[in-house]
Amino acid sequence: MTEPLLAPPLYGRWHAGRALVTPGAANWFDELNLDPRWRSAAALGTSVIQKHQEALMASAWEQAAQIQQVNQRMRQLQVSMAVGESLHARHLMKFNEDMTLRFASPAFSRLRMPQPGLLGRTLTAQVMQSMLPVTATQTAMRRIGRQRGPLTRRIAAQGYTRIAARTWVAMLNTFSVPPPPTRPTIVRASMPFPPTIDMVTNAVWNSSFQIAPEGQPLAFMPAVDPLPAAWDYPGAFRAAAAAHLARIPLPPNASLVFPSPLETTAGLVRDQMRPRVALANLARAIVATGDNVLPPTAPGVTPIGTESVMMAPSFPQPMYEPLKEESQDLLLPGLDQVDADSVVGLKTNRAFVEAYMIGLNFEMGRELLWRGFPTDQQGTYFTHFWGSDTGATVADIDDLRKNLGRALGTAPSNAPADQFVLLLRSGLLRRYPNAIIYLTPVLTGTTSNPPPPDVFPMFNGAMNPDVNFFGFPITAAAAVGSATNPGYFVVIQEHPTEPRFGLDAPVVNTLIATKSHLAIGTQPPAGVPLKGRTWGRNSAHMADITRRLPVRITIHASQLVAVS
Numbered sequence: 001m002t003e004p005l006l007a008p009p010l011y012g013r014w015h016a017g018r019a020l021v022t023p024g025a026a027n028w029f030d031e032l033n034l035d036p037r038w039r040s041a042a043a044l045g046t047s048v049i050q051k052h053q054e055a056l057m058a059s060a061w062e063q064a065a066q067i068q069q070v071n072q073r074m075r076q077l078q079v080s081m082a083v084g085e086s087l088h089a090r091h092l093m094k095f096n097e098d099m100t101l102r103f104a105s106p107a108f109s110r111l112r113m114p115q116p117g118l119l120g121r122t123l124t125a126q127v128m129q130s131m132l133p134v135t136a137t138q139t140a141m142r143r144i145g146r147q148r149g150p151l152t153r154r155i156a157a158q159g160y161t162r163i164a165a166r167t168w169v170a171m172l173n174t175f176s177v178p179p180p181p182t183r184p185t186i187v188r189a190s191m192p193f194p195p196t197i198d199m200v201t202n203a204v205w206n207s208s209f210q211i212a213p214e215g216q217p218l219a220f221m222p223a224v225d226p227l228p229a230a231w232d233y234p235g236a237f238r239a240a241a242a243a244h245l246a247r248i249p250l251p252p253n254a255s256l257v258f259p260s261p262l263e264t265t266a267g268l269v270r271d272q273m274r275p276r277v278a279l280a281n282l283a284r285a286i287v288a289t290g291d292n293v294l295p296p297t298a299p300g301v302t303p304i305g306t307e308s309v310m311m312a313p314s315f316p317q318p319m320y321e322p323l324k325e326e327s328q329d330l331l332l333p334g335l336d337q338v339d340a341d342s343v344v345g346l347k348t349n350r351a352f353v354e355a356y357m358i359g360l361n362f363e364m365g366r367e368l369l370w371r372g373f374p375t376d377q378q379g380t381y382f383t384h385f386w387g388s389d390t391g392a393t394v395a396d397i398d399d400l401r402k403n404l405g406r407a408l409g410t411a412p413s414n415a416p417a418d419q420f421v422l423l424l425r426s427g428l429l430r431r432y433p434n435a436i437i438y439l440t441p442v443l444t445g446t447t448s449n450p451p452p453p454d455v456f457p458m459f460n461g462a463m464n465p466d467v468n469f470f471g472f473p474i475t476a477a478a479a480v481g482s483a484t485n486p487g488y489f490v491v492i493q494e495h496p497t498e499p500r501f502g503l504d505a506p507v508v509n510t511l512i513a514t515k516s517h518l519a520i521g522t523q524p525p526a527g528v529p530l531k532g533r534t535w536g537r538n539s540a541h542m543a544d545i546t547r548r549l550p551v552r553i554t555i556h557a558s559q560l561v562a563v564s
Helices: 028-034 036-051 053-064 067-090 097-110 123-128 139-144 150-157 168-174 197-202 229-247 262-272 275-286 320-326 350-370 476-480 505-514 539-546
Strands: 342-347 420-425 436-441 459-463 467-472 488-493 552-556
Touching: 028 036, 028 350, 036 053, 036 320, 036 350, 053 350, 067 275, 097 123, 097 139, 097 168, 097 262, 123 262, 168 262, 197 229, 262 275, 320 459, 342 476, 342 488, 420 436, 420 476
Parallel strands: none
Antiparallel strands: 342 420, 420 467, 436 488, 459 467, 488 552
């Protein structure tokens, strides 16, 4: 007996579809699970899920909404499909072609032709273009010609035997209906098929044509050709036939030139009336799925159509915050080494971010399975480390099921390889919380006109006690610049709509040295610029004199971060 293998978890195993690692392989799954550094980062993600599992599961079930009721309906459809497939095989599949068409004729208008060139056409429209009249398979004809019906009894009473293989459907389909036995005094008139109104009106009738009430003997016809006018019931039959054709005109170029292949048509009916097809269409019609619904089956497996609905809940919140709550050193090691009132440039470590996010998604999949949530554990539930997808922020990782051969830390297609991050440790933002921070390109004599636009942060955050950081959607190398690219300035700007009032520092220092307060008088203190206004005239003049202009500080990115 083989002992069970107790081994550490393989992070991302359900997304990668693998149960073993390959040493030396260059892909995110093997790099993550074979390198202790990245396994440690993934383990941080699992600990975050374990700590916040109740709140996360509450959000997941809220997103699922009515999925339990939907899956109950799907299970009922699955039972119906199993029973229906059995009945279909025991009964409908044993019918011959004739019986199949007569049985299924009420559904002809809902069955579609699958062949190229006929795609979308109903079976009713297809039969109308064949030799077989549509009415030959309908309810009235079935009632008239049933096996024990009055027509069959009348035929049997006249000494004829009904041949089971030569049903009216098969005979009408080939237009080979045998005529009734010939009587000496009755000869059918010869006329092209289908007749037109002109043919009926202008026809020269055969001398043997006559009309007599049912059951009455036929009078002897004189051997005269054409028939005298007295025998034509003054054109009554012709008029009735012409009026009938006028009410049921044939379409242009109408012709019944080909028989309908009964075997093919009956096979189409059997296939499209299978419960597997009908119930799958019903499920798609009555069940509306929303966001985050997973594919019904594994890749490469043909879906049945009534599978239970599975979904992957989505959590858009930035996941650096719970990591910061664990310890700020986990998010930014060495933070205590950053001096007070300083600005530092950083760049993101995508390999660490992705390893941590894979740990989140892996553990969340396990938790969903444990709680009975309808999912296949392959969803990417967390995609944002820094920012939220409620704004214009791009995801920090792609769907983990895609591009399985990429290296760990590969950026999504619409994101830079790394991001320039500005770290500000100062009380500045406590005093000026609405300060504007952005990057502006360095302008030179060769700068294009118009110059490149300013770059604003795509995410930002704060850490205790006085640390703020801002991430920009450009790489650190682009921010620093090169010999051909002058790079960017970091701009810290006081908000222009929040004016502040006071005297400049030199004037204040002088007053403090000689006085304890500023005396209100007609003359301004020495060194105060009046800006064309009058000191003490009114509040407007005093506001303009003491209004301080907004401050803007620029620092080139090369002074904040070194790029090798």
